[in-house]
Amino acid sequence: MEASTMIRTQGLRKTFKARRGTVEAVRGVDLTVQGGVIFGLLGPNGAGKTTLMRMLTTLLPPTDGEATVAGHDLRREPARVRERIGYVSQAGGVDITATGRENLILQGRLYGLDTARVRERAATLIAALELDAFADRMAGTYSGGQRRRLDLALGLVHQPPLLFLDEPTTGLDPQSRARLWDEVRRLRDSGTTVFLTTHYLDEADALCDRLAIVDEGRIVAEGTPDALKRQIAGDVVTLGVSTHNGTLAHARDLLQTQPFVREVNAEEQVLRLYVTRGEEALPSILRVLDGAGIPLETIALARPSLDDVFLRKTGHSLRDEVH
């Protein structure tokens, strides 16, 4: 395993015993996460993301399979794994009977940091995550966004090289969301590897360097958001061309021969072109049509979304799953 691989799993499986038979939450997951990236697990609720994350953070013993997390074997050295990872669960787990600072201090002490170091880390994190104004108030009084920032701080007290975030922005207002995204990017830029789960398409798209799409306990696709989207559909350029005198047909025939055009569909009033890179195709399209003297009435560019990717790979839309 190369030095910079943070997570590697092989055939990771988790089966639960329920009242009626068994539930296979995770069905053989093979995953590799390099250091220094933001890696996302995208999938609907119930796909097995949280179960997978719980296994990687030593909370659940796998039913089968191997995994190495932060350089240590998950099943044989869970204690060593714990020393090197941070974890922010969906619920957060803040002690509401203590102040934010007290929460941070206890957390640091549990990681073995001495008093001076703990206080220093607490102060640094409070400043970095803008908790100054209420760090010494009971955590139970914090707003949703403030709580989430404290949750994040708790996961970072011991400066872990690998941070796990389970649905980090669920329930947050847009402003808090954006702030949290910025913070995650800052962490990545300073060398921390971030592994997060999400069911938000825009979060997966905007935040993650690499994605794995999960459905029913399996990984159905993996890659960078752009690569995944291009793989599926490419961009769609919609042209409004006059339908008189067979102009539409002429334009269609002309464009079909262009190398950057994958497919052309002529509809009643428009031409729909499937191209690889829309932003590069547009000027070429305009040049070609202009050169042939075909007047263009309207032009529009649509990018494929991760929902298209999800739909193609799993047969159902992610949007339908989100309640």
Next chain:
Amino acid sequence: MKTLRDTWLLFARSMMGTLRQPVWVIVGLTQPIFFLVLFAPLLDGVSKAPGFPRGGALNIFMPGLLVQLGLYGTAFVGFGLIAELRAGVIERLRVTPVSRLALLLGRALRDIVILLAQSILLVAAAWPFGLKVNLPGLAATLGLLVLLGLVMVCCSYAVALALKSEDALAPVLNTVTLPMLLLSGILLPLSLAPGWLRAVAHVNPLAYAVDAARSLFNGHAADVAVTQGFIIMGVLTVLSLWWAAGAFRQATA
């Protein structure tokens, strides 16, 4: 050692939390206080009945009250744990290198300290009513109470971790504690009971604890009841610590 250090850290945290919200501590004390003030005076008449142990109504009743405190004051600690489970606190702690045993011992230690404080307050409250206090006896009784308290908190936590729901925990606790209370001789000495009731009480560990407490409290440390009580409580303490420690080590919600 790491377990001791972690236990201390978690104990300090739990204690701080409880001192900030002492509602349950006070509530836990009110039940025995009610019994002391509203029930104990009734015993004066009963104490003249044949079969009632000698020593005065209050001195016979008091050790039972302490055992009752050890039973009810501690049985419901599981609710606090369920609240923490729900909030994700236990999950967060379990991802840290913290000792799994310390997760149990830290809070159990806090529960025992609270129990001892409540016991001393109870005895102090009864003293003006004519309670005869034998200090070494009291200390030994409190020692027995610590064992009982440990058994109760460990069982409460183990059941709480298994059920993970307040709605499920409440009926379980109530169903278990009431017969234990009635069959222990806390309210009225079992020497007053018919043969069959006394026989059933023989399987109730709490009955042995009450007998032992009564002897110890009134300075009769040499009674066989004392030895019996300590052995039974000791064994139960070890078993329940083992059960609860195992529950904390395993995967939770």
